[in-house]
Amino acid sequence: MGSALAGGRDEERPRAVAGEAPPVVRVLPDARTLDKCFDYLLPAELSGRVGVGTLVRVELHGRRVRGWVVAVGVTPPDGVRLRHVTAVVGVGPPADVVDLAAWAARRWAGPRAAFLRVASPPVVVSALPAEVPPHPRTGAPGELLADIVRARRAVVRLPPAADALAVVAAMASRGPALVVTASVVGAADLARRLRAAGVPVALLPHEWARAAAGGATVVGARAAAWAPAPGLAGVVVVDAHDEALQEERCPTWDAWVVAAERAARAGAPCALVSPCPTPEHLAWGRLVTVSRTAERAGWPPVVVVDRRRDDPRTGLYSTRLVGLLRGDRPVACILNRRGRARLLACGTCAELTRCERCGGAVGLVEAGAVVCRQCGLARPVVCQGCGGQRLKTLRVGISRAREELAALAGTDVGEVSAATTEVPDSRVLVGTEALLHRLPPRWVGGAVAFLDFDQELLAPRFRAGEQALALLVRAARAVGPRTGGGQVMVQTRIPGHEVLAAAVHADPGRYIVAEARRREQLRLPPAVALALVSGDAAAAWSVALGGPVEVLGPDGGRFLLRAPDHTSLADALARAPRPAGRLRIEVDPARI
């Protein structure tokens, strides 16, 4: 049994004063919707192993439940007969992370337990190693690190081909750093290379205990924002723009926001690294860039194909795309439409083919049957208007595109969707966005072509532009830097769009500055704070909020709340008493 179980710091230990009443601890049970603490007596034989954050077992209403100690040495309310803490389960999140969970519970209007669960070790940790060597502090020189430390909150814009390792290693040279990446694979890769550079690393979630023991730079995906990091000297979020940093279930916390708050609380500098920082990032911190030359060199050429004057009969395939397909380099064609056809019309009466049950557009998944994309109802290929059996494809899906591309390229074309297990070996691939995530290393020097980029640029979401830019970044990474011979091709009817200009000129600032202005005018984040409320109690609860919160909607049973900032939004959400009935609160909704 190690001695460091209680987390080490004096104020976390229970006050054991001789002659006074036995110590009482406050426990938050690990129950999904119960956001209430209960007090328990701490038996003397457990007192040395219990501090703020410790996972304990307690009896609640005749049941034995797990819970976290959230305060020690508390005075219980009068007139309650206290039970004893039954047992110590293991080491839990350190006291600073327990406080952070309380902050996040307000910020995202969720139960504290949801955050403490992510902050807890994946398996029971009974004890931590008592002695660990200290983290080296070499203090790497360099202008970039100096800029980050000076800014305290730095938004570091590096081009797609640049390696964030330089920023991470520089930060870790100041002492134990916390590094959050957008993917598990990215975390493992970064951890391996940091170790190779001589940095002691704890890779989350496996090495939770090693992180808690201290003396290591902590690396992990989203959940690592909640990892223990004693003596935290700096925080880096790699690919801070990535949507994977936000939890998709409620509470919808965002790892970069959590990581930034942690850095602020620890008095440590924080760097958000991204090729395409969002308006939120720029509202939070100061932009740090590399030279124009270096940024340009880190983007591949982005070729914009203006399709406004093209013959509509050429469909998704411009002359320049066909040229690319007939070359000898790898080409990945991206089309965010699954199935064979996404929109059909009758060849006889020209009526749009719609679902007879819900009226939604039907698509063709396999030859022989059409399926409604809204309700899933399938029926044979027959027009419901005139009974015609010949349907025209108005919007091609990837299965159909694969056949057409194969004919144009004169070669085999592989198809990749989210369901594909192995990327085919073909030189030409077609797939949805999922393909972009899975392009093999041989794509460096090759090409990525977006067949219909307008679908991304014009998507009815306020983040459509930044998401489109993020797609271009992903494509740019796959094909490599300017000197490698790769290229990104974009077919569009909006060739002047700011997002495209940003990528063509390797200057994301062109887009972000304009976008931030637009968000201000439209009163969208980061100029305001938003929350989406649904569930049968949503209507009654939303209107009762009052204060600075504006209620919009309902739209599809959901209410949109708008407040001037997150502080006033969180205050209002915490103040309003929760009515009975279901209530789902999504702060910072991902799709509006």
Place this chain on the structure above:
DNA sequence: CGGACAAGCTGA
């Protein structure tokens, strides 16, 4: 959350 208990619905 999950048990306790109370207030409503059905069947004879």
Place this chain on the structure above:
DNA sequence: CAGCTTGTCCGG
């Protein structure tokens, strides 16, 4: 009115 469902309350 027993026997069961559905809802609200509460736990240290």
